[in-house]
Amino acid sequence: xxxxxxxxxxxxxxxxxxxxxxxxxxxxxxxxxxxxxxxxxxxxxxxxxxxxxxxxxxxxxxxxxxxxxxxxxxxxxxxxxxxxxxxxxxxxxxxxxxxxxxxxxxxxxxxxxxxxxxxxxxxxxxxxxxxxxxxxxxxxxxxxxxxxxxxxxxxxxxxxxxxxxxxxxxxxxxxxxxxxxxxxxxxxxxxxxxxxxxxxxxxxxxxxxxxxxxxxxxxxxxxxxxxxxxxxxxxxxxxxxxxxxxxxxxxxxxxxxxxxxxxxxxxxxxxxxxxxxxxxxxxxxxxxxxxxxxxxxxxxxxxxxxxxxxxxxxxxxxxxxxxxxxxxxxxxxxxxxxxxxxxxxxxxxxxxxxxxxxxxxxxxxxxxxxxxxxxxxxxxxxxxxxxxxxxxxxxxxxxxxxxxxxxxxxxxxxxxxxxxxxxxxxxxxxxxxxxxxxxxxxxxxxxxxxxxxxxx
Numbered sequence: 425x426x427x428x429x430x431x432x433x434x435x436x437x438x439x440x441x442x443x444x445x446x447x448x449x450x451x452x453x454x455x456x457x458x459x460x461x462x463x464x465x466x467x468x469x470x471x472x473x474x475x476x477x478x479x480x481x482x483x484x485x486x487x488x489x490x491x492x493x494x495x496x497x498x499x500x501x502x503x504x505x506x507x508x509x510x511x512x513x514x515x516x517x518x519x520x521x522x523x524x525x526x527x528x529x530x531x532x533x534x535x536x537x538x539x540x541x542x543x544x545x546x547x548x549x550x551x552x553x554x555x556x557x558x559x560x561x562x563x564x565x566x567x568x569x570x571x572x573x574x575x576x577x578x579x580x581x582x583x584x585x586x587x588x589x590x591x592x593x594x595x596x597x598x599x600x601x602x603x604x605x606x607x608x609x610x611x612x613x614x615x616x617x618x619x620x621x622x623x624x625x626x627x628x629x630x631x632x633x634x635x636x637x638x639x640x641x642x643x644x645x646x647x648x649x650x651x652x653x654x655x656x657x658x659x660x661x662x663x664x665x666x667x668x669x670x671x672x673x674x675x676x677x678x679x680x681x682x683x684x685x686x687x688x689x690x691x692x693x694x695x696x697x698x699x700x701x702x703x704x705x706x707x708x709x710x711x712x713x714x715x716x717x718x719x720x721x722x723x724x725x726x727x728x729x730x731x732x733x734x735x736x737x738x739x740x741x742x743x744x745x746x747x748x749x750x751x752x753x754x755x756x757x758x759x760x761x762x763x764x765x766x767x768x769x770x771x772x773x774x775x776x777x778x779x780x781x782x783x784x785x786x787x788x789x790x791x792x793x794x795x796x797x798x799x800x801x802x803x804x805x806x807x808x809x810x811x812x813x814x815x816x817x818x819x820x821x822x823x824x825x826x827x828x829x830x831x832x833x834x835x836x837x838x839x840x841x842x843x844x845x846x847x848x849x850x851x852x853x854x855x856x857x858x859x860x861x862x863x864x865x866x867x868x869x870x871x872x873x874x875x876x877x878x879x880x
Contacts, residue, residue, distance in 0.1 A: 425608065427584060430496040430726040431716045431761045437494075439583055441608035447575075447615050450604040454546045454573040457601025462543050462571035466524060469569050470517055476596035477513040480506055480557075487557075487588055492717040494584050495553055496726040496762070499718050501680060509557035513565055515844035516865065520569045523865045536876040541869040543571035544646060545622030550613060550636070551586070552627040552650075553579035553728055554683045559627045559650065560589065562848065562859040563868075564603070570868040572623075573602045577616060579628075580609045581728050621645065623868070627685075630782075630808075630853045637856075648857030648867065651850055652782045653810030654689045656803040657839055658825065659701055660796065660816035661694035669815045670704035676813070676840035677788045678712060678766055681724050685854075686811045686833070686840050690779050691790045692799045698792045702770050705790065706751045709766045714757075724786055726762040736764050736785045743769050743776045743789065753786070774805055782808070796821070800828050809851030813839035832858070 427437040442450075461469070480487065488502035497505070523541075530537040549563045556578055564574045578586025590605040606612060616624075617639045623646040626636050633649040640647045657676065663669045676688035693701045717725035727733060733756045740754045753767030764785055772779055772789035779789050793799045803812055803825075812829040814822040815837055826834035832849035835841060842848055842860070849858035858864055 425580060425583070427494055429493055429761075430728055430730070431493075431718075433760055433762075437584060439607050441612055442606040442615075444615050447606050447612070448619070450606065451546065451575060451619050451621070453601045454575055454604055457599055458543070458546055458571075458573040461568075461573055461599065461602045464571075466521060466569070466571075469571065470520060472597045473513065473565060473569055474517055476592055476598065477510050477517070479592040479596055480510055480513075483588075483592065487585070489718070490588055491556065491582065491585050492725070495556075495582050495728050496717050497680060498722045498725050499720075500722075502717075505555055505557050509561045512558065512561050512844045512860070515860075516561075516565050516569060519862065520566065520865055523862045524570060524869060534878050534880065536874075536880055538874040538876065540872050540874060541570070541866065542872055543567075543869055546573050546575060547623040547625060547868065548616045548619075548621050549574050549576045550616065550624070550626040550628070551576065551578050553581035554680060554685070556582040556585045557589075558842075562650075562864065563625045563627075566859075566865050567625075567868040568598065568603065570865070572868055574604070575616065575619075575621065576603065576605045577608075577613060578605065580607075583607050623647070625857075625859075625867075626650070633855065646857075646867070648859070649850075649855040650685065650848070650857075650859065651810075651853060651855040652784070652808065653685050653687075653850065653854050654780065654782050654806050654808045655686055655811045655813070655831075655839075656806070657688045657691050657813040658793075658796075658799045658803060658815065659691070659693045659697065660799075660814070660821065661696040662817045662821075663697070663815050664817055666697050666700045667704045670701050671708050672815075672839065673813075674705050674708040678709060678724060678786050679840060681727055681764075682786045682788075683728060683784055684840065686842065687784075688788065688813065688839050689783055691788060692793045692802055693790060694799075695792045695794055698790075702751060702768075702790055706768050709768055710752055712766055714763065714766070716761075724766055727764060727785055728762070730762050732785055733762055733764055736767070736783060736787050739776075739778045739781070739783060739787060740767060740769065743772055743778045746773070746776050748772045748776060748778070748789065774802065780806070796825060800825055803829060807853045810854040811835065811839070 753765035757763035847858040
């Protein structure tokens, strides 16, 4: 399997995909290792994960370089992602004992009722390429702390990063029969679905997630899906600074070249401020430096996937054909690498793909609305339900709008944000289940009810 640098289109490495027999052997090893890993005190498992986090910090320059080279993320953003992953790990280290300890929920005379939390067993972590560290630690860190063993499949686009994660896991003291990485594409992923695993945790597209969910359903095991989004942002007419809101919205739309599940994907602006908003938004976007992700000052690198270039171009062309106005960008860049110009379209509508289908690239449509009622109606017009953002001076006004959003997360005067303290979840085509927060800790364990009746 060739690993291609999306900035140069050069082959930077060649890896051997795991065979079906090899994956089976890794599963059997993890099955045996799980019993021993679960038997270790929780404090010992936490100590090993703490060492892993320290190794991420001490190896950050190398890890960031590998990620930028194989995925195209600007180096500063790769460093930021790894630092963010360490912060999330810290949350799990500090909170797991509280949420995994036995709970005495009732005690009366000689009767005591207790909840204990047991690991699921051997779980599959089918991860994503856009934030391999952040979406990875959401799953494999609480899974390991909870006493599970992990069969980890990084995206084929970030396989080198996946192998670096495994290397540091082993260096930190995670036994080889507790964490195993498998390398390969779609066919290798299908092998995972045939194994008698105890849980499946996937991050990626809706279509792939739906397929996995359907295949896994007969197993009757936990199956969580963190999928895509078409996340709306609404700028009301009473914002304190149109310029500041436009700047924040632009970063929310174009960070990581728009390749984030919670990127701002469509923008609605009150008609009273639409002209100023678009002017400031375009000005901000045109200031972004585009280029090789390892060069200093670059904000937008190449896309990770070459086929996405044609998809984005088709969205732009369709929108223009149907009356949209191209404000900046709009083309595949004439250079080596998978570069697409940061693109802004106005005068868009919901009969255009750009406002309905996930773009997952540096492309945004901005639509004018007459009032909050129209904004709410358009924001609700989607099969996705990941995030929604509202910018207004009034918290009461924002709360009224956010309450009507059928999404896992809502934002007031911010966007494109994830916190380990809060559950990360989607609705509709954006997924099922939750990671992060105490809910994400307990997603990897199963409760058992104990009834003790007698002298304690």
